[in-house]
Structures are given as C-alpha cells and as structure tokens.
Amino acid sequence: MAHGGNTKAAAVPQRLLAEATRLFADRGFDRTSVQEIVEAAGVTKGALYHYFGSKDDLLHEVYARVLRLQTERLEEIASGTGTVAERLHRAAADVVVTSIENLDDTKIFFRSMHQLSPEKQKAVRAERRRYHERFRALVEEGRRQGTFRAELRPDLVVDFFFGSVHHLGTWYREGGPLSAAQVAEEFADLLLYSVRQP
Amino acid sequence: MAHGGNTKAAAVPQRLLAEATRLFADRGFDRTSVQEIVEAAGVTKGALYHYFGSKDDLLHEVYARVLRLQTERLEEIASGTGTVAERLHRAAADVVVTSIENLDDTKIFFRSMHQLSPEKQKAVRAERRRYHERFRALVEEGRRQGTFRAELRPDLVVDFFFGSVHHLGTWYREGGPLSAAQVAEEFADLLLYSVRQP
Amino acid sequence: MAHGGNTKAAAVPQRLLAEATRLFADRGFDRTSVQEIVEAAGVTKGALYHYFGSKDDLLHEVYARVLRLQTERLEEIASGTGTVAERLHRAAADVVVTSIENLDDTKIFFRSMHQLSPEKQKAVRAERRRYHERFRALVEEGRRQGTFRAELRPDLVVDFFFGSVHHLGTWYREGGPLSAAQVAEEFADLLLYSVRQP
Amino acid sequence: MAHGGNTKAAAVPQRLLAEATRLFADRGFDRTSVQEIVEAAGVTKGALYHYFGSKDDLLHEVYARVLRLQTERLEEIASGTGTVAERLHRAAADVVVTSIENLDDTKIFFRSMHQLSPEKQKAVRAERRRYHERFRALVEEGRRQGTFRAELRPDLVVDFFFGSVHHLGTWYREGGPLSAAQVAEEFADLLLYSVRQP
DNA sequence: TATGAATGAGCCTTCATTCAT
C-alpha cells in the first residue's frame, strides 16, 4: 500500500491546515508561529515545509478553500429557479449561514488578507472580485426588471452587504441567543427591504 | 514664546501618533516596527518611549481619539431635532463621512483591534459598545413608534450597518468615482429602506 | 558514528554552559550579554535559545549542577564511617576543596542567585536548605553526644561556616600561596575547634 | 539664609543616597534604574546628576560611608584595653552588630562590589585591606604571645571570619528569632574558640 | 539648582526558514 497504512501520517497536511486555521482565527496570522502550528498538529517543522512552501502558503490555502466553496454555492443559487428577489434572498441567507458555519475562516478572511504576500493577495482579490461580480449581477438584474429600486448603485449594495457578512466574525458567538439561520433570515430581509422598490 | 520657535520639536508626540496611524493603516500593526515609526517621525526610539509606554499604547491612543470623536457626533445628532427617521439617516450618513475622512483610523479599527493587549481591548470594546448602544436606541425608538418595522431586531440592525461602515476601508479609495457624501447618502438610504415600515 | 566526526558541533549545549559559567563568574550575570556567551561558544543566538529557554535557564543549570554534586558528596561523607568529629571535619574540608575546584560556580552562586527569577530562586533555595540541613544534622549529632559544646546553636554554626565557604571566590586565587588542600585543612580545623567541647 | 530654608531641598543628596541604598540592597545595583532612585527620592534625574557624577558614584558613596564607620570602630576597639582575646572578641561582636544594624549596606557590599568601575573597585579594596590588616594584627598579636594557636594562619582566619560576617545579609532577618546581640555573641565565641590555644 | 526631553547603544528574545541526516 502506497502510504495509506498509517492514517495519521496520511492526514498530516489536513491536520496542519486545520490547526493553522484555528490558530490564525484565534490570534491572527502574525501572532501565530510555525512552531505553534506544528505542535498543535503533532508534527515537526520539517513536515510542514515538506507539504507547504511557506507559512504564507498555508494562509493562502485557507483562502482558496473558502473562496472555492462560496463561489460554487453562489453559482448554484444564482442560476437556480425563482424570482430575482427570491434568488437574492436565498444567496444572501446562504452566505451568512456558511460564513457562520466557517466562522474561523471568516475571521481570518477579513483580518489577515493584508498579511499575504502581494502576489497572493492579488490572486485572492481577483477571485473575490469574481464572486462579488456574480452577486452584483443579481442586483443589477432585479434593478433592470424594476423589482429593485432604479436609483441603486449595485456595486455599492454589494460592498454594503458584504461588509456586514465579513463582520459576523467580530460579534457572532456560537451558543449565543441567535442561530445561524435566524441571523441569515434577518440579514437577507434587511438586504431585500433595502433594495426593493417599495 | 517658550520653545515654539522650532515647530518640529514641539510636536513630537503628535508626529509620532500621526506617522503611527499612517503606518498601521498601511501595513497593519504587527507589520509596522517601532523603528519604522520613529524614522518616519524623525526621532529616536527613546523619544517614543518617553511619551508612550509601549507600541500598544500608541495603537490605543489612535482608538481613543476616534472613539471620542464619533461618540460626540452621534450624541449631538441623536439628541437633535427631526423625526427619528431623519435623525437615523443623518447619523448613518455622518458616520460614513467621518469614517471616510479618517479612513486610516477606520482601517486600523477593524484590522488591528485584536492585536491590542486584552485589557486595552476590553476598554475599547466597552467604549464601542456604548456607541452602538446609542445607535441601537434610535432604531428602537423608531420601532416603538411604528416608523420602523415591528419585527426588527435593533441590535442585529446595528451589527448589520456597522459591518458595512467598518469595511469602507477595504474598498473605498480617495479619488475614486464616489465622493464621501455620495457613499454616505446611499448607505443611509439603504439603512433607512431596510428598517422602515413600507 | 552518527555525527561524532565533528566534535565541536556535538557539544553545543555543553560549550554554551561552560562559557556562560566562565563569563558569569567573571563579570556577573547582568553584566554578561547573551551575545557574549554565544560568541565565546562560537554559535549564534538561535542555537542558544534552541537548547535553553532563557538566559535565566542557563544560570539555573549552573546552580543545578553544583547543587547536585555537593549534595551527593555530603551525603556520602555524612553517612560514612568515623566519629562525628571526623565526619564533620571531612565534610568541611571536602566542601572547601570542591568549592575551590569549581571556583567559578562558587562565585556565581553567591553573587548571582538573587538575579534568578523568583520561582527559580525558590527552587535553588529549597535545594540549598536541604544541603544545609544535612550539615546541621552532623553538628547536632555531635552536640547531643557531648563531643561538641552544649551551648552551640547548630543552625548558626552552619551559617557561620558556609559564609566562609561561599566567600572563597572573593579572595582565593589559583596559583597563589595556598593549595586547595591547605585551605581546606585550615578551615576544617577552625570549624572543629570552634564547635568542640574543649 | 544660604539654602537651609527649604529642609526638603537641603536633604536631596541624603535622600538620594538613602533610597539608593535601600534599592541596591533590595534588587541589586544593575537591577536598579536611575529612574527608580529619583522617583523614590521624589526628585528628577537632573537633580541626581547635579549631586553625583554617575550611578557608580552613588554606589561608591555607600561603600565609603560603611568603610569609614567600621574602620573607626575597629581602630577604637583594637587599641583599647583588655587582653588580646577580649579585644578580638569585642571587635568581632561589634562588626556583627554593626553589620546587622546596617544590613542593607552589608548586602550591597558583598553583592555589588564587582559592579563598580575598576578604579573605584580598587580604591574600595585597598580600604578594605587596611581594615582586614588591622584585624589580622590582632590575631597575630594573640598568636605571638601564645594565647592563640601557634599553627594559625592569621590571614586565613580573617578571611574565614569575614566570610561569615558578609553573609549575614543572606540569611539574617530582622524580627527573626535571634537578636543582633545574640548572633554577635555566638559568632565571636565561635571565632575565639577556633583560634584559642585549647 | 533643577527639569525633562531626547539620545544611542545595547539587551533579551522570537521566528521563518534551511539542510544534513
């Protein structure tokens, strides 16, 4: 057998990524040392550098995973059935739920992006822009067909809404009074009311 | 006059604070070295530590200044004249404008707060909470008198809106297509539409 | 053989400890910089911190080594054969000889203990107390059986004698007129005369 | 009146010296900052440097005061009346009492001497040697006249005894079970028994 | 006499990364 015999060894990169995510969310990228990550994952530095080119790479992987996930979900919803209002509401609620379900990633996203190397930052931003673009298109669609207010600036609406989403990590606490679904419903409502032609 | 002849020497702490603000906004707290700050301010490390107890103190000063300013303005607007809708709109637009006018502080605020020492973080959060509380009271007032939707959760509305405000630093660029006033107007409109009883 | 070819590289922690001992004795703990230690040992700071947690740790290691050595020797002599006077004389002479043979450690011991962190200081003191206690028991034994003067305060005798021992580092010079054995004989005689029932 | 009007200002150098002594004894010379001294004395750095040339000077003053005092007392006792045994006993007891009465100075003496600049260290050592010399002369006198043991090495006796005296600071605690007089009596007894022709 | 702002050198420690094994 190739190397699958030892399930622990087989999971090394995953374990490293998981612990890194937790630690980056907890104390920030710069405040997390490579030593802490490898200790948490139960391996040594050499192992980390065997799988990842640098500490930066590790952070980039976190981003890549999240972006891939969210892009897929948005694509599915946006191109699904229902009125544009329904689809926008569904997309908004969904991004809130997945942001809360992956709150660590969410925290890292808005706190640590500027700590990536310039090139990686550029790559992440580009991907992010595509995601926003798809969202913006939904707003635009609703505006064109008269469902949403004519005087809207769709790009501003996107920035408005994703500010709220990115900040979930700042205040949302698991086990608090609100479930992810409740926040999602309320945020999606707020968005819809804010854009809809009254 | 005592020693006002040399305007440069007279302003050492202010200069340090100004350069620190700029650098923290630019590259983040952890990525800014004390050495860089003092070089930018044209003094030596000893001078910095003569005026500030630590690098952390410097960051705290930035926060304290911003919080003081925003609290004053909100207080004035909230207790001013006009309907609750007018006052909420005015307060929302105002915080957008001042956030854009002090974009460096805004960036620092949401990116670097978690890099403060736990005690200082607590102090800042407490002050921030008072600010949010005042804002929440406005939403609550409108809801009670039927101007705003009955099913609103005022605290969630506050988190929703300030997420957007704090994220201005992420995308707003001076000299871009939108003036501060335009963004302020649009954001305030979005907020009002989102809460108002249709 | 694994990597024994390079005898120099094999002994990094030992070399660090040896150079640190020499330097601490020479100029005191606070006056010795980590930089000086690593330069003397021919490595870099990173190497030192790879093996020792802190400069403090290094000092603690010196103490631990000395304390271990002396406790072993005292235990062996005290529980050996001979009258109590013979055993006390032998123990006294032995501690003088080993103190002179490790004069650097002796100097460090009485000069730098108070520069250890409080917890480490406590640990060293506790160990030291056990050592003194064993010595005190010898004096007590002689007093009870009438060999030593009845009005003695054994604990004061111990403090009296070890003051003299610890101060060897202040005046004894290798290559001077007195051998370690001569000083040991004379000190042990002085002690015995001072306690013996005339 | 010259400057005696303000009693507080008049005592500045004395207050500085007193606080410095206390602090040096407490935490050692190197661990005490000039800032701490001036704060304890309620003045500013400029004042300290007005009266003392350097931090080193301050330490030197402490030594000078102690040495002067002890030399005077020994001179008086040694050249007084009584047998040589009586005078040695009296001198030994006296140095113990004054060492305990000025325990801070005693601690500083044995811990911090090597932190003086080389020249000042030399000066202090020379003065100290004169003191020891006077004491040694007493032992020598007793040995010559047959009161003390013929095989004694008087210089070694002096080092033996003053080791004990210098170490008082390590273990003696005010308010403990032993008065200064009790320790003095016991130490002087031990010394006398150790040297006397049985 | 006395202030206190400012210097400049130095200190201990941390850390991402490399490399021989």
Add this chain to the structure above:
DNA sequence: GATGAATGAAGGCTCATTCAT
C-alpha cells in the same frame, strides 16, 4: 517523508547620560 539543530535578521524595550532652559 520527516527530523531538529542551527541560522540570521529583526523586534520591542530599557537605560545611563546629556543638555537647553
């Protein structure tokens, strides 16, 4: 695949001392 010793650069901070006022 993986180890862990070692590097080298940088980081935040302290401190005795000076000097214009």
